[in-house]
Amino acid sequence: MLASRSFRPAAQLSRQVRRYASDSSSSGSSNALLYSAIGVGALGGGYWYLNSGKAPAAVTQKVNEAAAKAGVEEKKVFLGGDQGFIKLPLDKVEEINHNTKKFRFKFEDEEAVSGLHIASALLTKVKKEGAEKPTVKPYTPTSDEGTKGYLDLIIKKYPGGAMSEHIHSLKPGDTLEIKGPIPKYPWSTNKHNHIALLAGGTGITPMWQLVRAIFNNPDDKTKVTLVFGNVTQEDILLKKEFDDLASKYPQQFRAFYVLDKPPEGWKGGKGFITKDLLKEVIPGPKEENVKVFVCGPPGLVKTISGEKKSPAEQGELTGHLKELGYDDSQVYKF
Secondary structure (H helix, E strand, C coil): CCHHHCCCCHHHHHHHHCCCCCCCCCCCHHHHHHHHHHHHHHHHHCCHHHHHCCCCHHHHHHHHHHHHHCCCCCCCECCCCCCCCEEEEEEEEEECCCCEEEEEEECCCCCCECCCCCCEEEEEEECCCCCCCCEEEEECCCCCCCCECEEEEEEECCCCCHHHHHHHHCCCCCEEEEEEEEECCCCCCCCCCEEEEEEEHHHHHHHHHHHHHHHCCCCCCCEEEEEEEECCHHHCCCHHHHHHHHHHCCCCEEEEEEECCCCCCCCCEECCCCHHHHHHHCCCCCCCCEEEEEECCHHHHHHHHCCCCECCECCCCCHHHHHCCCCHHHEEEC
16 A cells, blocks of 8 residues: 555654665756746746736746756747737546546647746636626646647646636637646756645646756656545545655655545545644654745645745744644745
């Protein structure tokens, strides 16, 4: 049985989570150069985008320069520049569970990549008939940043959620207005020794973006612990992908699942993500170079780390993480 599929007694859990091996394979210096440049470029972008709507040409230039140095073919980038919102046609829809679907949107140029970097998101926009202002909402694609010709969004439909209801109403051939990238947390190879990803519901998507960057790069030895809370077992998005990583990289990746309404025989966590659970399974605040990322429904974020003040401001650190001794520099709220 995969370690990620069950919780063990507290003492055993602590030993498991902290016994990652420090030796792992490998080469890939070109990848390291490319990932490092992406991280530096994202740092320069900041949150200018939310206000100006102009994409960071410097980021794209930095990535292409790094690609050239690494011997990687320069890629056509679909998003970016000064084009503002553009309309992307919906190609197909895949049902994931009772309220969540995966939507694939096509690019005009089938050879182009999205232009998103790690970590970044995109904005979606819709103005419903009779509405005074358009609804604008950020999402993090779940497709790889190097994927050509399309991007995927996993969207949960929330009752009364203007954007999620709109996207769920779309049919192949319909369009969605998007723009990006919106820089979030600038990642670079081995930036932290160990990261903890605390997520709820569709808050898993930016975590998956970080995880992809780490495990697609053989030079990145960052240890990763995921704690993922959901209502039911069928709500656990990307579980197969995370379980595959736990099986392939048992000394570098661990995933723990918590359900509010677990099925009979469930061997994972029950209830909510508690302070006691975090104390046992994630790296402690006194460990060297640790970073904790938080994303999910407002109630979960408020309980774990305190609310985010605005898209550009993290807000005061409170909640479980503050009580456990972490400081503001060790926590990032998506």
